[in-house]
Amino acid sequence: MRMLATLALLVATSTVAMADDTKVKLEYKFAVGDVIRSKVVHLSTVETKIKGTTQTAQSRSISTKNWKVQDVNSQGDATFIHSVENIDMWQKVTDRPEQRYNSDKDDVPPAIYTEAAKSVGVPLAKLTVDQQGRLVDREQLGGTPSSESQILPILPADAVAVGAAWYSPDDITVRAGNGAQKHIKTRQVFRLQSVSGSIATIATETQILTPIDDPMLKVELIQKLTRGTIKFDIEAGRVASQQLDLDETIIGFQGETSVMNYLGRMTEELIPEAPAKVAAVPMAPKKLKPTPKPAEPVSKPKKEEVADGKSWDKLIEGSAEQETFELEEPVAKMASKPERRDMDGVPTLADPATKPAEEEELKLASPGKE
Template sequence: MKTIIAALGRNLLVAAVAAGLGTAALGTTGMVVADDDSTTYLLRYDLNEGDVLPYEVTHVAKTKTSVRGKSQTSQVHTTSRRHWKVVRRKEDGTMVFDHVIDSVSMTQQNGDAEELRWDSESGEEAPPAFQLVASRIGQTLATITVNERGEEISRENHGGTEASLGMGSLTLTMPEQPIAVGESWSVPREFKARTKDGLVKTIKIREKYTLDKVQTGVATLKVTSQPLTPIREESVRAQVVQQLSNGSLRFDVDNGRMLQKQLDWDENVVGFQGPTSAMEYRARMTENLLDSPTHTAARP
């Protein structure tokens, strides 16, 4: 039982850092188009070489599992700062940017074990459970090329992780055509899950985005997602629920910057490890654009 909870805790920690540090959209440039008295918005990335966008990300998650009558809880709380730096803007509009972790403060507790705490700016050595995260601080995790719609063209990983929580890619794929308030578009995504037999199963997910409103130059998008692949094993379902995106995003339409993102999870899975087992997963991730310049802490 302790092994199960410890593994879940490690997965939550990696997912927290990956989600907080690697899943946000950079931002969009919106063009207002008049068409028969209706207003539509062309959402496109429009970042220039040298642009730096710093974000603060907070991820809080609590997982309670019950197996054969015994219950334990795993909790994580991660606050991180990271930034995107546009290193090149090509003639065709594609943008190349680096993704860098600047600092992180995290806590983790599995069951009755002692709570682990570490702040990268404290100068203290990270506990063994956090050393993988510590080794990434101050480094470029990946160099990514995206087109104007946010579609990922290529990626060069530098020791980082492609794992994510909720938002599957590092950028949000925008609709092909201008859209009006109330209209939606969908983005397909795939996620790899492992069955109880040790096989890898590809799960197809559809993320639906809706332009909810545009006020004073700020666009609010609602996002919901659902798996399209039939899931017959609850052990697989327990992995998938952490990958579903449900929440909202706010963009500065005029200046092409993401201002805020919030994703929430409230999931229950029964039978993920035997007929009497159960898992409760509660989490929230928020991301906010910072006004002050980003500062990268030196690794201890």
Template sequence: MLFFANFATFVLADPADSPASKDASHSVLERFSLRYHLNPGEKLQYEVTHQAKTKTRIRGAEEISQVHTISQRHWDILPATPEGEMVFDHVVDSVEMTQQQGEAEEIRWDSMSGEDPPSVFTLVAEQMGKKLATVTINPMGNELTREDHGGSKASLGMGSLTLQLPENPIAIGESWNVPHEVKARLENGEVKVIKIQERYTLEKVQTGVATLSIRSEPLTPMNEDSVRAQVVQQMSNGEIRFDIDNGRLLSKQLDWDETVVGFQGANSLMEYRARMTERLVEGVPHTAQKP
């Protein structure tokens, strides 16, 4: 059985037609420095929604699995290091989860309900209200150190915590690449490393907010359909909004619409449809469960 990890395609517009070109505050050729600015003592609160539907057909047997998760999390910004690097604690405050596998009964759990979680959600429940990691980043969002504090490694559909921003100021229409690797298991049991490049493009800037498109491009050939089925869910395609003035993510949306034929035999098929959204919010309570 394959394990599928949780992870809109954009056409680059002519800069002359972009909304930013109509903004009298700057010209199209102006360059923008994208940097994180986190102030000690503040809290950044985010809501992350992840919904996915996977349909598989193997030897004529079809099965549909669906998941839906809404999680509330926050960063506690700590004092900076002597070198001026930013430090924050990552905390997941609450989660609402729904899961259905095939014809089985739908499983639901809300961490704020006070009810014990179903066994399938036990590891996630252990994370609620706890400091999961202390992370140190530089202004470009590069993770310099991470101290994990235990608990499950479940991502809750959140993906990476920070964006890796370009080293130099960037103009509208320009792009930068961020390489990373994912692992896939071959049919003979061996593990293959797949190199992927995430391509970010600055689409527009309005009122201090940068809109970025992101598209993943595989660099390693994926000739085996079984490998492609494992990797497509970790290919990021979508849109990001970044607050240039205050130095933080405002929102992110990633979409998947993938079909892989032959991933487990000639007549097998996998369809994966999913969306993950993340947005900066205010007023989310910092409690994992009701007393």
């Protein structure tokens, strides 16, 4: 009996190991005529302290992104038109009036949102990406040109198993405190955390590889220092959702005592295609029986107050709290503070002595593609 139990345990262990070693192919899948819509939310709070004066700037934007696939070539490269269907924006800066703009409700935007308003409902760019998500070509059609070299999470060229990592290098040009331009080497790190059904969970973070001593350079780079999680639908071949968080503090960017705290979050969620409507057969209304009224208690309990009545969740949903939102609950107190993950033991701002072993890298370039 004991031998059978031991054998069963060995078989179970072997099965788990095989499951962990199973490789999956992650690649984007597009077809001509596809319309891919997603809800994108950006939240940020930036607190700066300079010479004893503190200023807090909060912002929130909600938009619907629209990609219409026009062509897919024999290699799987997809060309699509990028546009924004609508935007809802809000900003609050210390000692200044709030600024709001909703493209569905407001005819005239505040001056601060004029350019954003011009970008709604018009083709913004014609983009071509390969099956790994790398940008092959970009043609600006309207709006403000983007300097982003990556518009999709990069996927590995080969099939990978849970625990495997791959990298996407990038060079960023920033301006130093003295006005000179400096080229900074960065890379996006991706690691397959798990696969459940058709959903692959991928952890990601940006690493700055060039040593940086100038605090002003760090300010220029701060919005790049994100980390988060991507949910990729393997069967559909597209991102189901993603969340990228940013939590950085920079000291000495304008004098020794100056401090900047930057907290941000970007979420994106795929909007499912609306199912075809089927005409319903009218039914006779049901007769409702009167519900007996319960006895009144001696004293009614007070309605419980919602602890997060002024939370960003309610602000995002456009509830009544939007009009009474106060700065006592800034975005810095979001529902959950970004969780710090150490990927390969590398700090966000690179320490050359602690770079990960390069032999673990998976080459991103496909044969014959640069």
